[in-house]
Amino acid sequence: MQIGFTRRAAVKGAAAVGAAVAVGGLLPGTAVAAPAKETAEGTAEPGLLAKKLPTSANGWTIEKEANHVSTVWTRPVPGTGLTVDVRIGDAEEILVHVIRRFHYEVEELPSGDLLGWQAIGGLRAGAPESNLASGTAVRIRPGASAKGGLFPYQELVLRDILAECEGVVRWGGDDDAVDESLFYLVPGPEDRRVRQLADRLRGWGARPGEGPRRPAGRPAPGGLPPAPARRTAPRAAAGGADGLAGARLPGLARRTVPLGLMDGRRLHLRRRP
Template sequence: MTLNISRRAALRRVAFVAAGVAVGSQVLSLPARAADKDPEPDKVREAIRRAQERNKRVLTGTPSKNGWEMEKTVDSHGHIYTRPVPATPLAGVQMRMAEVETVLVHVVRRFHYEIDTLRKGEVLGWQTPGSVRKGLAESNLASGTAVRIRPGSYPSGARGGFYPMEELVIRDILADCEGVVRWGGDDGRPDESLFYIDVPPGDERLTKVAEKLRHWAYTPGKGAGVLVDPLQPQRRKAAKRLAGRQS
């Protein structure tokens, strides 16, 4: 009886080891088999090819003055699209989407409500990289991070296009944006029609301001369209503080 049990145990052990060796040999052979297969399926290769073609067609690899990349085209799978400006007659303005759009639309809408009514075609956004001077703030137009409001009324190089009360409103709008927007009227070579993002890509301040403005848009008594008093002491103080930093 003892001999028979030992033989059965021995046979089970031999069978277990043999099975383990077989499984191990299969595992070790997997990389060799995988190597025989194409690690980059046709769909992946095609997606990469399309992305490369898109980048070649859209991107320039050159930053505008504020650090955002200039783009060659709009409405063409890049970052710059024709975006609506709600509650205005404007048909749409070409600008960079997401946070930049939120902030610049706020600027345009407050101008429309509190400085003067804007008509179709009076706000210009993106311009081709070849049409702007790279070393000046106007280059930000080519990265979709700037707008020009009535450029014919406020020509580049000239100051004094706005009445004092209108400039107070501009200062109040800039204070809303907490320094992430700069007015071209404060530049060494003034361009009073120009408003542009004044922080680089990825700056957390832009995200913070955009979130605030989105919240205002859904809060009664807040945001563009709600008339405010730019002479209110707290608002005036904030506007003056920012003007001092940006001058």
């Protein structure tokens, strides 16, 4: 069998291929991935894929700066006059809630006693404090990081704040390397507990008077201690300035007199007949 392949046909074919290559060099190109590299385990890794962004200890992406091409911005802590550099979104909702309760129920904070985002260069990578670099941690009273910086009644209230966060927020005072000033998110960005807690807190803010309904003594998720019993204000002496101290309220075994509203929850003074 003869194949009709002449020298003239071969020359024409080569010329056509050369022209196509030349034209291709003049046209806009499309990026092509480099060949995959084999790892020691035999799995392939795409050569031109973006490198994985560095993360803090809890798995959130580290930010190089705040307030510029970043997920970290300076945010207000409502009702306190304070601001903090924090990761916007769910992390902000949760950490601002913790700061706010601490300010009102543990100790009033001056502006210098609250710090948020810090550059990773000044932190220990892989340690809980690295979470500051991702905007998912704050320092409250940064100068009081040593153990024993809180009075017992203050720690009792702090435990209630942590229990309210249901294991999403951890206090550095419970770490092996104690840092009582540090508060940070434990779950990573894909953990649904973060969104669930943030949504719950948003709901409390939208509907004043609502709040946690966990009975005292019931353990919270995450191995945290049970919520302490809610304390009521002590009975005032008769003849108090409000005109109600010691007064009997006929017809009912118990009554409560509203005292005010703080952080979305109504406080009451319990009166006995």
